Amino acid sequence: NNPISFVYGNVHALSKYSDRIGAYLDAIHGGCGEAEREKLRRTLRIDDTLSDLPALIGGTAEGAQRVADIVRSLKRLSFSSTGGPEIFDLAEVVSKAVQWSASGSRGGAAVGIELDDKLPVRGNAGQLHQVIVNLVENALDAVSGRAGAHISVSGAVSGGEVTVTVEDNGPGIPADILTKVFDPFFTTKPVGKGTGLGLWISYGIARDHGGSLDAVERPSGGARFVMRLPAAS
Ligand SMILES: Nc1ncnc2c1ncn2[C@@H]1O[C@H](COP(=O)(O)OP(=O)(O)OP(=O)(O)O)[C@@H](O)[C@H]1O
Ligand SMILES: [Mg+2]
Numbered sequence: 158n159n160p161i162s163f164v165y166g167n168v169h170a171l172s173k174y175s176d177r178i179g180a181y182l183d184a185i186h187g188g189c190g191e192a193e194r195e196k197l198r199r200t201l202r203i204d205d206t207l208s209d210l211p212a213l214i215g216g217t218a219e220g221a222q223r224v225a226d227i228v229r230s231l232k233r234l235s236f237s238s239t240g241g242p243e244i245f246d247l248a249e250v251v252s253k254a255v256q257w258s259a260s261g262s263r264g265g266a267a268v269g270i271e272l273d274d275k276l277p278v279r280g281n282a283g284q285l286h287q288v289i290v291n292l293v294e295n296a297l298d299a300v301s302g303r304a305g306a307h308i309s310v311s312g313a314v315s316g317g318e319v320t321v322t323v324e325d326n327g328p329g330i331p332a333d334i335l336t337k338v339f340d341p342f343f344t345t346k347p348v349g350k351g352t353g354l355g356l357w358i359s360y361g362i363a364r365d366h367g368g369s370l371d372a373v374e375r376p377s378g379g380a381r382f383v384m385r386l387p388a389a390s
Contacts, residue, residue: 158342158353160223167217174210177201219348227342227352244389247276247285247319248312254289255310259297266297266306266325276312276319279389280366288362288370291355292323292382298346299327299380319388324381329374338372359384 181201185194198204251272259268278285293310300306305326312321330338337343339360344353356370363370368386375381 158337158340160220160227160342164217164220164224167213167220170209171213171217174206174213177203177206222348223342223352226349227354230352230354242280243282244277244279245282247278247282247321247386248272248274250282250286251276251289251310251312251321254286255293258290258293259308265302266300266308268293269307269309270311271309272312273314276314276321277389278319278366278386280386281362284362285366285386288359288384289321289323291359292384295355295382296323296325296327296380298351299325303327314388317388317390319386321384321386322381324375324379326375326377326379329378330372330380332374335372335374339370 178201181197181203184197189197252270255268255270259266289310293308296308300308303326308323308325310321310323312319314320334345339356340353341357342353343357344351346353356372360370363384363386366386368384370382370384373381373383
């Protein structure tokens with residue numbers, strides 16, 4: 158998944174290819190006969206090498222573009238950790254974060270929000286704001302362009318635990334991907350659109366707050382993300 162190792166892998170292959178093409182051209186420039194040339198063409202796999210080149214070059218350019226996207230997004234995805242942990246109302250943070258991310262130009266999706274009056278948690282409000290923004294933006298991406306697009310965000314406190322749920326009626330997450338979505342750099346979005354860091358960072362923030370973040374398939378279709386945090390008293 159790491160686009161840098163992907164670029165390295167391609168460059169390594171390109172360097173091998175360059176050696177083969179070089180050896181082939183050296184023989185030709187050295188005036189080798191047709192029979193020897195055809196033999197070299199086979200043993201050095203010149204035809205395969207040439208037909209592989211466009212994909213290798215294209216893949217390398219794509220990997221480099223992903224790295225550029227990641228660097229550009231680091232500011233957006235990272236979190237300001239000014240100040241130490243404090244007790245605050247997560248309900249306020251969630252409603253602001255939802256407003257913030259849903260107010261963008263990506264209209265079309267209905268966004269429902271249902272929060273208990275107070276959701277007291279201890280930690281860093283800026284970081285938890287970022288988690289909600291990441292989850293809502295993923296949900297908006299998932300429903301984008303679909304008829305009847307709907308996202309719902311809910312928050313409740315019970316049994317010493319604050320739970321925030323973000324769900325959508327998009328395509329959902331296929332079972333074979335469900336275990337990968339929290340991996341760094343895992344993305345199914347095109348180059349220029351996703352870095353694959355949003356959920357990885359969000360997972361880390363939830364864990365740093367003594368909580369958890371899980372992805373589940375909604376029985377009715379679509380995806381559901383649940384963050385659980387210890388309630389502060
Ligand atoms: N609500 C969702 N519905 C369907 N798939 C999802 C949803 N949320 C996340 N995913 C899948 O998980 C992948 C990883 O999500 P993550 O937020 O980490 O990265 P991203 O959204 O692709 O990139 P970025 O967050 O940088 O914009 C997504 O590319 C997508 O395949
Ligand atoms: Mg994302």
